[in-house]
Amino acid sequence: MKLKKLILKIFIIGIVGVIGFAFYILQTQTFSKDEVFLEILAPEKVEAGDQINFIVKIENKGTTRLDDAFLTFLYPENSIVEGNEFLRETINLDSLYPGEEKSFKFAARIFGKENDFKEAKAILRYKPKNLNSEFESSTSHLLQIERVPINLSINMPSVIEPPAKIKLNIDYLSNIDLPLEDVTIFLEYPSGFEFLSSEPSSIEINQWDIPKLEDSEGDRIIVEGNISGDIGEEKEFKAKIGIWRNGQFVVLKEAVKKIVLEKVDLIISQTVNGQENYIAEPGELLHYVIKFKNIGEKDLSNLFMVVNLDTQTLDLSTLKVINGKYNSKDNFILYDNSSSPLFSLLKSGEEGDVEFFVNVKDISDLKPANDVTISNSVFISKTREELHTKIRSKPIFTANFAYEDEVFGNTGPNPPQVQKDTTYTLTWNIKNKINSLKDVRITATLPEIVSVNTDKVFPEEEKQNFVLDEKERKISFTIEEISPNEEKSIAFQVKVLPQKEEDLSNLTILKDIRLSAFDEWIQDNIEYKFEDLTIPIQNNNSGGQNNNNN
Template sequence: MKEEKSKVGALDESLYSRTRYKDPSDSRVHMNPDEPTDIPPDWQGRELDEMLLHQKKDTEGHPIMRKFFIFAVIFFVIATGLAAFVYFGGGNLVSSKNVEISILGPVSVSAGDPIELGVTILNKNNADLTSVNMFIDYPEGSRSAEDSNINQEDKRLPLEEISSGREIVINEKAILFGQKGDVKEIRISLSYKVKGSNATFTKEKVYEVNINSAPVTMTIERSPSVASGEVFTTTISVVSNSNEILKGILVRGEYPYGYSVVESVPKAVLSNNVWSLGDLAPGDKRTVMIKGVISGENEEERTFRFYTGLGSSDNPEKFTTPITALSETVSINRSSVGLSVRLNGDTSNPYVAPGGKSIQASVSYKNNLPSNIQNAKVQVKLAGNILDKFSVKAQNGGFYNSVDNTITWDKTSNSKLSTIGPGDEGEVLFSFASLPSASGSQKNSEITLTSNFSAEPQSRDTSLNLVATKNNSVKIASEVALSAKAVYSRGPFQNTGPVPPKAEAETTYTITMNLGNTRNDVYNPKVVATLGSNVKWLGETSPETETITFDETTRIVTWQATTLLSGTGFSAPGREISFKISLTPSIGQIGTTPILVQGISFSGTDAFTSESMSVNAPSVTTRINSDPTFVQGDELVVK
């Protein structure tokens, strides 16, 4: 028999049933508070009390987790303390702080004197140092203590193992150069490893040395004021103060705008502003004398700077390290009268001209005063054994006196010189020439011209200096003669093959070149020539003392001769070389005169004038006129 279900049970069955579920919102039951409920009185039983009590109890921690947490806290405290001890106390770890580099040496030194340094390395680590290398970086311009001509390069010194607590000492020497007051830095660095580690550690120290004195003193002598356009002389004196021999001392100049060098003694080794003084023993003195011209406005100031120093070891003429420096300022005064000279329209001084050629000269003058000047006179004096007196011709009323080689213009012969107004200018003309080269003139010949202008002021101001002087020189260039020819039956080689040349048959020839030189020595003489088509280089040359080469790619023959002396080919035998070639004409050359050698040219430098020289010679063909066996027609290619 089924038990009657309570209302709670019926509701439960309805809620969890898949088929009989009814949304409570579909119907509402109004409860009567007076109506008795059908809930059993024992629903609050013992089981419910136990369940609620169990949910209120706190969960107790696991004892293993509690121990792990305590251990972690203790470890953290110990690790933090150890780290602090190592960081602040150093501990026993390897550190570059425990490697000491100390340098013992002078704090100041005279430039050019050797300096000796004692470098001490102390290992305060508890570990040995291995793979130790010491690097020394020297300042620019340092020289070797063994040879002051050699630059002191930076060094790398492999060192032995440095055990814990040990120190080693290294001694180093060098020569420092610089200007007085310079501070030079010598950088010492160390690289090393420790046993059991591949890590590389470094340590560095910089040692400063003060340059307290220069090894040389320099003085400059010159007038405090110069006239614009006038030649003036600057003398530079250099004296050695060093106890050692100073090697390879140079002087370098820096010029202001408007200045140009006329000449210097000794000659500059580079760009008219670098001079070599050579080696200076203690107390030695050297001088450089420079003649130059500056142009500028009245009362304008210009500054010159000069340096003494050293060149590099690989290029002794290249100024690299200054030792002393000096500057001088000059004031430019505009002269009361201006004077200028042109030779063939050129203001170059010295002027370079070929021997025996006429030179057209002009002397220009100008009144720079605000008042008239009067009774002016222009005079030019010519000098030099090479002067051809018969070539001198004066214009504009000038008179040439061959006794003293002077040309004079004054108001009696040129009315323009009677009175010259403010700012007015004029000129006088003349011409001259040197003796021709064929006359066997002297080596290094030149003609000098000294031009003077003088006048009187119309005013009574006797303080005015109405005189101007201009010095010019004409250097006579050397002349080189170049000739080339081909021969068959004579010369240093035995030639073979048909003459006249035959198509597709080989004929050999001897090519001979000759050089002559008139006046001055010629440096770096060189002759080049190119072989013609179907011409072959046979490799035979004469004499063996000459340098003759052939380039297979360019087909150029080069004769690199030694210095071509003055008078070669005139007062002394000429320079001559020969080489052997062969010609194998093609049938297309039948009836023609083939070229054997072409593009024949000479180049060199005149040792006296410093001018470049070049000469060309005509091509050499099979027309061998210089050969005694040659007859007309032998030059043409035949079948």
């Protein structure tokens, strides 16, 4: 009986041991990849040429140590990575302990066409402790190129009478903030075009190589050739600009120009405020003169002209038409023989013009966009022309002061008193509606009774961009770049110490306030001056602002 009990005990102990051993083996031989967290942090939308930081985060959320861990990062296609032409980087992590987190940064400049999607990928390979099998976890991040800061255009007449010798211009300009190397421009010709020459000369008849293209640098390629075809036929010219990466041509921008082959009797041109290439300003009054000339051999009779107006950029409530009829429903001006006898009969070689006045929309009414242009189309007989006028940016700027605020906290009597210190918080805000701006700079002069505390600047990261010139008594705030519909603000503290009663009659905090910048669309500097910022003592108020552009 005792022997049976002993055997039973041994059996039970054996069963428990087997179960325990099996449980141990099961614990050490099972692993789930869900215990490994892997992600890539990066923007979803970028501009071509932007320097993008990809942050790869890894976390071992399990209870098992991960050995022989290697992280491989695959950069997006056609990226430029300093010191890495293979677009692939591998890091030996050794081991990842339970609960351990690690982060790694990978930097690259992204290139491609507008609306292209680019993918970055991270792959983590590892062996869980006590397992011989290698596991792999991976993740990816998709980003979109929403803008390519390169201007590329083909300029030539819209209507050409065949056969003809023609000249076309390819204009290009880079606004990418680094030099582009190994740049090439290709031009695709339509059937019926015979290449004659180009300036500068081409590698092939349709290829121009540019060894290096700097930021804000551009040029013009002039191509001459013969065009032939049937009347009514449409021809398309297509230009591409890009860079070479590992033997592959990466397209950055494309431009298309379509022309129609027609019998040409008339040419159309315009001046705006007396200039052929006028740059307009938001809110400005424009004087348009549309010129037309009979270049054919025959006299032309019973003509009329239609001018379709750009409703996106022009304030048509201000339109004043001279000797024409305005159709407010369809937004066009009609000129006929009641406007000028030249529309009844325009002899060979004879020319004439029509005119109208209209305001550009105020900056607050323009839609946020890059490269804003007034585009009016003009028709006379079979001739049609698109006439364009660029619009410069006009940033909306406000300067305001406050005594009661939560940024710094101010002290002293309010309103100020003679021989007593009072501090105020000043805020500058700039909103850019149209065109990309670079090297933006706001400056102001401090009156003798005003001083600024350069330690009191918000946000903190803008301190380096806020400068006081004590000798000139000037303050300045610089912004590297502002895109359309983007805002920037800075707050800082000033101290006011009136010396005499006369100082209180017109207490000016800032004077000679100016904003300057480089407008990338018009390729020129812009500057605006604003009214002085004053404290109206009689109102005993705690704040105020100034936002008038001069």
